Amino acid sequence: MSSHGTHRPLHCYHGGNLYFLTGSTWNRDRLFNDNLKKSLLRDCIFESADKYVVNISSWVVLENHYHVECAVADGKVVPCFIQGIHGRSSKELNDIDGIRGRKIWYQYWDSFVRGETDYWKRFNYVHQNPVKHGYCSRMEQYEFSSYHEYDRSFLDDCFEKYPIIDFVVDNDG
Secondary structure (H helix, E strand, O other), X not given: OOOOOOOOOOOOOOOXXXXXXXXXXXXXXXXXXXXXXXXXXXXXXXXXXXXXXXXXXXXXXXXXXXXXXXXXXXXOXXXXXXXXHHXXXXXXXXXXXXXXXXXXXXXXXXXXXXXXXXXXXXXXXXHHHHHHOOOOOOHHHOOOEHHHHOOHHHHHHHHHHOOOOOOOOOOXX
């Protein structure tokens, strides 16, 4: 049984909304544990986004989960977008590791972004996530996030205006 328990979040999809999405590996296993595997997951996210017309504004890939902040015109594409990520990454990761039928993903969580402040705090949270989980000491040191897609002065301003109040270092990953 998964260490996540039996909780299954309810999903509510509406078009024209911003979403914050999180996918977690089964039992929080650190399956994306090298750059090749993180690149695989990143590529799956972007290929699925292209296929389902999901506009990603921020993203991060870690060893046992990912976050994506995005906009969709049609809310019905959210589960298709997630299935595109999870289906392809599961197959390819199992191929890389030479394991057949291993369960990779537990489930995913989604929430609506509720206004400008919420948007920017989540945007900042995505970029600070590698620091939170101990992958690096500064955001710019981590390769697998959208941090490097933005101008540094823009990001500094954003982090100053919309700090993450409850941000703590999480060593249990």
